[in-house]
Amino acid sequence: MAKSQETFSKKEKEKKRRKKKKDKMERREQRKMEKAERGKLSFEDQISYVDENGNLTSTPPDPSKKLKVKAEDIVLGVPQRIDVPMEVVRNGTVKFFNEEKGYGFITDVETKESIFVHINNVADQIRENDKVSFEIEMGPKGPNAIKVVVIPK
Numbered sequence: 001m002a003k004s005q006e007t008f009s010k011k012e013k014e015k016k017r018r019k020k021k022k023d024k025m026e027r028r029e030q031r032k033m034e035k036a037e038r039g040k041l042s043f044e045d046q047i048s049y050v051d052e053n054g055n056l057t058s059t060p061p062d063p064s065k066k067l068k069v070k071a072e073d074i075v076l077g078v079p080q081r082i083d084v085p086m087e088v089v090r091n092g093t094v095k096f097f098n099e100e101k102g103y104g105f106i107t108d109v110e111t112k113e114s115i116f117v118h119i120n121n122v123a124d125q126i127r128e129n130d131k132v133s134f135e136i137e138m139g140p141k142g143p144n145a146i147k148v149v150v151i152p153k
Helices: 008-039
Strands: 090-098 102-108 114-118 131-139 143-152
Touching: 090 114, 114 131
Parallel strands: 114 143
Antiparallel strands: 090 102, 090 131, 102 114, 131 143
């Protein structure tokens, strides 16, 4: 008699292949069952509502919490900018100043904004870390400090 051509490893591979195919068929049947169950849900079960905070919920919103909005209050587009008057004289600290090039930057105490300063707009001689008072003027590249005066210590 001749020896069988199938070895142990061939038998194991065949078993794995059959098991994989069986698992795949079971998963397919499971998905079909889940799909059929979802189709049985009523329309009311499938509806979601949005509450007053914008969250999805399964319960309808309470009509007493409904906000009334006037059509005049709705702004389409970019809202108009309201200019808040700034203080005329501001205080700050010289963050950087280069005497050779004649410019520097002042950090505003209130807004922590960096403001450009040119040597032509300085009344006294200023150095880094000096406390100064100044006024702001809008230049072509942004705010500029003018009438800069060193605050005595």
